[in-house]
Amino acid sequence: MTYCVAMNLADGLVFVSDSRTNAGIDHIATFRKLFTFGVPGERLIVLQTAGNLATSQSVINLLKQRSADPNLVSLHSVPTLYDATALVAETIREVVARDGAPLAGNTDLTCSFLVGGQIAGSPPDLYSIYPQGNFIQATVDTPFLQLGESKYGKPILDRNLHYATSLEEALRCALVSFDSTIRSNLSVGLPLDLLVYHKDSLILPEGYRVGEDDDYYSDIRKRWASGLQELLGALPAPPTNYNV
Amino acid sequence: MTYCVAMNLADGLVFVSDSRTNAGIDHIATFRKLFTFGVPGERLIVLQTAGNLATSQSVINLLKQRSADPNLVSLHSVPTLYDATALVAETIREVVARDGAPLAGNTDLTCSFLVGGQIAGSPPDLYSIYPQGNFIQATVDTPFLQLGESKYGKPILDRNLHYATSLEEALRCALVSFDSTIRSNLSVGLPLDLLVYHKDSLILPEGYRVGEDDDYYSDIRKRWASGLQELLGALPAPPTNYNV
Numbered sequence: 158m159t160y161c162v163a164m165n166l167a168d169g170l171v172f173v174s175d176s177r178t179n180a181g182i183d184h185i186a187t188f189r190k191l192f193t194f195g196v197p198g199e200r201l202i203v204l205q206t207a208g209n210l211a212t213s214q215s216v217i218n219l220l221k222q223r224s225a226d227p228n229l230v231s232l233h234s235v236p237t238l239y240d241a242t243a244l245v246a247e248t249i250r251e252v253v254a255r256d257g258a259p260l261a262g263n264t265d266l267t268c269s270f271l272v273g274g275q276i277a278g279s280p281p282d283l284y285s286i287y288p289q290g291n292f293i294q295a296t297v298d299t300p301f302l303q304l305g306e307s308k309y310g311k312p313i314l315d316r317n318l319h320y321a322t323s324l325e326e327a328l329r330c331a332l333v334s335f336d337s338t339i340r341s342n343l344s345v346g347l348p349l350d351l352l353v354y355h356k357d358s359l360i361l362p363e364g365y366r367v368g369e370d371d372d373y374y375s376d377i378r379k380r381w382a383s384g385l386q387e388l389l390g391a392l393p394a395p396p397t398n399y400n401v
Numbered sequence: 402m403t404y405c406v407a408m409n410l411a412d413g414l415v416f417v418s419d420s421r422t423n424a425g426i427d428h429i430a431t432f433r434k435l436f437t438f439g440v441p442g443e444r445l446i447v448l449q450t451a452g453n454l455a456t457s458q459s460v461i462n463l464l465k466q467r468s469a470d471p472n473l474v475s476l477h478s479v480p481t482l483y484d485a486t487a488l489v490a491e492t493i494r495e496v497v498a499r500d501g502a503p504l505a506g507n508t509d510l511t512c513s514f515l516v517g518g519q520i521a522g523s524p525p526d527l528y529s530i531y532p533q534g535n536f537i538q539a540t541v542d543t544p545f546l547q548l549g550e551s552k553y554g555k556p557i558l559d560r561n562l563h564y565a566t567s568l569e570e571a572l573r574c575a576l577v578s579f580d581s582t583i584r585s586n587l588s589v590g591l592p593l594d595l596l597v598y599h600k601d602s603l604i605l606p607e608g609y610r611v612g613e614d615d616d617y618y619s620d621i622r623k624r625w626a627s628g629l630q631e632l633l634g635a636l637p638a639p640p641t642n643y644n645v
Contacts, residue, residue: 308552312581337556353645365643377636388628399609401597
């Protein structure tokens with residue numbers, strides 16, 4: 158399984174992905190699920206993936222190969238993020254059609270993508286491509302999108318993330334959301350790949366990989382755990398009509 | 402959908418159920434999902450239900466009718482909670498077999514139950530019956546069991562609930578778990594039915610229904626929301642190597 162979150166906020170974009178893949182529970186590995194495309198000063202496009210690893214890797218490889226050829230329609234040439242998302246969806250369909258018969262049988266070859274970024278002349282934008290190939294767009298009302306094991310970490314985002322949230326606080330909120338998911342679900346695991354993009358900067362940010370020994374992540378995990386414990390302990394006791 | 406939690410702790414048992422049922426998203430209703438059986442001074446058995454409402458209601462009705470007949474093996478006569486759970490599972494199979502053909506077609510008639518309580522001479526006990534009819538038992542290592550939309554509210558239980566947690570704190574933890582679930586998932590809704598049983602009391606507790614206007618639940622929801630916001634705000638900013 159997988160857990161990915163992306164946010165389109167007033168100040169820019171935040172992306173966080175885990176890196177655990179599993180086929181059953183005894184074939185567990187680490188694969189990066191966050192990929193960047195772009196031209197400094199002109200465009201940044203970030204892809205996050207979930208679902209069939211063979212399909213998503215092929216999609217990324219084809220998108221990369223084609224981006225290197227200036228004669229092709231590619232992520233380096235499409236005029237909008239909407240068109241970039243449609244191109245990713247088309248490439249998913251192409252790979253699933255190629256790999257789907259006759260060998261694949263009932264294997265589920267589908268995958269999901271988050272596509273976010275900015276192309277010069279337009280504001281930042283963010284989409285989620287479903288396994289069916291259609292896609293939805295993040296909005297001011299719903300500024301974050303998730304892939305994979307999304308439920309464990311959704312309450313903290315529903316409660317605390319808004320369009321106006323600062324990038325730095327949004328990143329903390331995302332890290333807490335990942336901590337809750339990783340504690341409750343074995344199929345999501347470290348390291349995490351994260352990337353924060355400041356609106357209109359049109360640079361390709363370096364991003365960062367959070368590993369097991371990361372001091373900051375360990376620190377906020379501990380603070381969050383002890384803070385929740387204190388908060389729960391400080392709630393008032395139920396009244397007598399609760400019959401406790 | 403449904404969300405139910407039950408806990409078997411050092412000091413006794415805690416049960417909380419929501420009451421929303423839905424067939425699709427446009428047929429939403431309120432049905433109690435927490436039921437008590439028992440003989441004061443001798444036994445208490447609490448059932449919580451999820452899944453097909455027609456099946457779970459039939460199971461409860463048959464168990465109740467049979468409990469009233471002292472000549473039948475029933476929840477009022479079985480010697481252990483283990484036997485009570487096996488009897489509930491057997492009754493589920495009976496109803497699914499009765500209602501399953503020829504009219505039901507592909508309708509999923511299965512349901513899940515949590516079965517907890519205490520019978521004089523044995524400690525409190527707690528089981529979860531799967532839709533397949535087999536069942537597992539809560540233990541000191543894993544003292545809580547959930548039914549239905551369990552993921553949203555699981556992190557707070559994984560983090561803060563232990564076998565030694567007091568009944569009163571466990572109830573608060575359960576209410577926070579329900580609040581998180583209700584905020585993030587429309588198919589889980591108020592009122593909540595809750596019941597706290599003190600080990601070895603062998604009384605049939607009254608329980609309590611938490612409605613929309615419940616002052617205590619509103620109060621802890623507000624405190625929890627503002628406490629989380631403060632806690633998130635108080636986390637330190639990411640270091641420079643995070644490239645935020």
